Amino acid sequence: MTSRLFTVAVSLLVSIxxxxxxxxxxxxVTNGETEGEWGPVDLCPDGSRAxxxxxxxxxxxxxxxxxxxxxxxxxxxxDASNVTSTEGFxxxxxxxxxxxxxxxxxxxxxxxxxxxxxxxxxxxxSIRFRCTDGIELASAGNxxxxxxxxSDDCLTGICGIQTLVKPEDVSVDNTALNDVHGGNSxxxxxxxxxILPSHAKNAEKIYRMKPRSDDVWLxxxxxxxxxxxxxxxxxxxxxxxxxxxxxxxxxxxxxxxxMPYLNSKIQAKREMLMNxxxxxQLPSPRVVRPHTPIHLLPPTLFDIAKVVYVARNPKDVxxxxxxxxxxxxxxxxxxxxxxxxxxxxxxxxxxxxxxxHILEAWSKREHPNMHFMFFExxxxxxxxxxxxxxxxxxxxxxxxxxxxxxxxLKFDNFKTNESVNNEGGKKTGALNQEGNFIRKGKTGDWKxxxxxxxxxxxxxxxxxxLAGTDLKFVTELDYxx
Numbered sequence: 001m002t003s004r005l006f007t008v009a010v011s012l013l014v015s016i017x018x019x020x021x022x023x024x025x026x027x028x029v030t031n032g033e034t035e036g037e038w039g040p041v042d043l044c045p046d047g048s049r050a051x052x053x054x055x056x057x058x059x060x061x062x063x064x065x066x067x068x069x070x071x072x073x074x075x076x077x078x079d080a081s082n083v084t085s086t087e088g089f090x091x092x093x094x095x096x097x098x099x100x101x102x103x104x105x106x107x108x109x110x111x112x113x114x115x116x117x118x119x120x121x122x123x124x125x126s127i128r129f130r131c132t133d134g135i136e137l138a139s140a141g142n143x144x145x146x147x148x149x150x151s152d153d154c155l156t157g158i159c160g161i162q163t164l165v166k167p168e169d170v171s172v173d174n175t176a177l178n179d180v181h182g183g184n185s186x187x188x189x190x191x192x193x194x195i196l197p198s199h200a201k202n203a204e205k206i207y208r209m210k211p212r213s214d215d216v217w218l219x220x221x222x223x224x225x226x227x228x229x230x231x232x233x234x235x236x237x238x239x240x241x242x243x244x245x246x247x248x249x250x251x252x253x254x255x256x257x258x259m260p261y262l263n264s265k266i267q268a269k270r271e272m273l274m275n276x277x278x279x280x281q282l283p284s285p286r287v288v289r290p291h292t293p294i295h296l297l298p299p300t301l302f303d304i305a306k307v308v309y310v311a312r313n314p315k316d317v318x319x320x321x322x323x324x325x326x327x328x329x330x331x332x333x334x335x336x337x338x339x340x341x342x343x344x345x346x347x348x349x350x351x352x353x354x355x356x357h358i359l360e361a362w363s364k365r366e367h368p369n370m371h372f373m374f375f376e377x378x379x380x381x382x383x384x385x386x387x388x389x390x391x392x393x394x395x396x397x398x399x400x401x402x403x404x405x406x407x408x409l410k411f412d413n414f415k416t417n418e419s420v421n422n423e424g425g426k427k428t429g430a431l432n433q434e435g436n437f438i439r440k441g442k443t444g445d446w447k448x449x450x451x452x453x454x455x456x457x458x459x460x461x462x463x464x465x466l467a468g469t470d471l472k473f474v475t476e477l478d479y480x481x
Contacts, residue, residue: 027158031112031148032179033123036166039086044075049157050083050105051076052098053129055140058091067113067122067142068177073105073161074098085163088177094140099131104157106132108182113145123166124177132157151182156207158182205276206257206290209298215305216393217297218254218289221357222350223320224312225375228441230254230289231417232386232409233308236393237285240401242408246417254287255279291351294360302369306393309361312375313473314354315446315458318344323439325349338454345461355465362471376443376474382406382481410481411441444476 044050056070069088074096075081099105111126126141130150139147164179211217216233220226227250234254235245245253257276279288290297301307322340325333333340340349347353365372371392378385383406390397397405407413450458462473 027107027151027154027182029108029110029148029151029180031110031114032164033112033115034164035115035123035178036164037086038162038164038181041160041162042083042085043160044073044083045077045079045081048075048077048081049159050074050161051103051157052096053105053127053137053140054093054096055127056088056091056093057126057141058088059142067125067144068127069165070177071127071161071163071180073158076104083161085161086165088165089168097129097137097140099137100133100135103131103133103135105129105137105182106157107150107153108158108180109147109150110180111139111141111143111145111147124179127180154182203296206292207296207298209276209280209288211298211301211305212284212286213304214285216285216287217301217305217307218287219294219297219307219309219361220289220291221311221317221354222291223317223324225310225378225441226256226289226291228378228409228411228414229308229310229373230287231414232389232405233287233393235405235408236390236395237287240397240405242404254289255282257288257290258292293351293357294364302364302367306369306371307367308371308373308389308392309365310373310375311358311361311473313443313475314344314462315450315455315473315475316375316443317354318458319446319449320439321349337449338451341450341454341458345458359469359471362469374474376477379411379441379443379480380477382409414441443474443480446475 050073052074054072054074055068056072057068069091070084070093072082072084072093075083107130109128110124111128112124113122115121115123122142122144124141125144126139128139128147129137130153131137160182162181163177165177216237218226218230218233220229231245231250231254234250235241238244255278257279279286294301318341319337321344322337325340343349344352344354351357361370361372364370371389373385373389383402386402386405386409387397408417446455466472
């Protein structure tokens with residue numbers, strides 16, 4: 001029986017919620033002190049950021065002076081919440097300081113007196129914040145020690161705080177607040193999303209990408225027809241340049257944003273792939289394809305670029321994703337389809353939850369810059385779907401181009417196309433010899449793999465998640481192109 005440690009020990013998938021404010025979830029400084037215990041992570045309500053702060057300082061300059069004790073952040077949610085993590089034990093709150101309207105706290109620095117530098121240790125004396133518009137807020141606190149460097153910027157705003165506080169003890173030299181972590185609002189949005197740790201560290205870069213007016217962004221949950229549709233979009237964007245398409249792999253023509261973080265444990269190998277920085281430098285027109293959910297993509301995306309979303313029925317997605325995990329060595333999955341299906345329904349596969357991903361896109365299907373399509377419609381009438389996508393992109397195809405595109409994208413032809421089928425991965429050792437990256441592409445293949453009991457469980461799971469929505473899936477076709 002495959003252990004549930006599959007998602008953390010084998011495929012390296014994690015739920016960021018379990019990590020607290022560590023690694024990519026935190027911004028920190030290098031000059032904090034070490035006494036005390038880290039308190040709980042205190043986050044602003046979902047979707048809000050910290051826009052100001054207030055500090056509590058021990059102003060008593062007598063014996064056992066503790067200086068900065070507590071930091072309170074003000075959030076921009078409708079209830080004007082505040083967050084503090086662990087509080088110190090003495091002092092008075094000073095006046096609050098806030099960023100300009102529409103801005104948020106983005107970085108901080110600490111004034112610290114290192115332990116041992118004076119007879120009375122005080123650790124953190126004051127804190128200074130910088131806002132997302134670059135404006136610094138005046139520091140609050142006492143003057144012992146010196147300011148260190150600023151933390152990294154959370155360009156979309158700090159969303160929480162965690163503090164290291166030494167509890168009061170009359171028998172020792174008290175220092176109260178010793179160090180601070182700030183919560184990164186972008187990575188905190190990954191709370192219930194299963195992702196690779198290496199991907200989490202690049203979440204901010206993806207969110208801060210600058211869409212272009214001639215971009216086409218292809219959004220999909222894994223195994224929903226990403227490669228198939230991407231080839232179509234690239235050819236439409238590039239005047240049906242079949243010659244270049246045959247010579248240059250799709251990964252270079254239309255980069256998959258998360259690929260460097262999925263492909264290798266080795267940093268040097270990841271850097272050879274088309275990462276976010278390289279995508280930013282690509283000439284126009286670009287086709288960009290992430291599996292990242294919409295709310296974690298650039299907030300201006302729909303205002304600037306064209307977006308194509310491809311959905312597929314979850315039964316065939318489960319089967320296809322299972323064989324995908326068996327094929328790719330890095331995933332290391334050796335379990336059964338039934339075990340994998342349960343992982344999928346429990347949101348323990350990469351980029352789960354499936355329904356959160358697809359329903360967010362479904363809610364935007366009427367946006368003028370969104371074209372929402374189904375894998376099953378391409379299987380039923382490939383030529384007709386090509387015409388719809390071309391019209392959405394404002395492209396006019398001749399009859400000859402339409403015939404060539406349809407023939408090029410027919411699944412039997414597509415499987416043998418070396419610029420898209422990733423068969424080279426078998427030569428490099430990235431893929432196992434058994435199986436293919438482009439497998440069957442059939443609607444209804446799940447019937448060849450699901451037991452009646454498994455099918456019933458999946459039906460119940462689908463029904464539960466679609467309750468109250470008007471989204472419907474096609475799971476079988478009488479005819480397929």
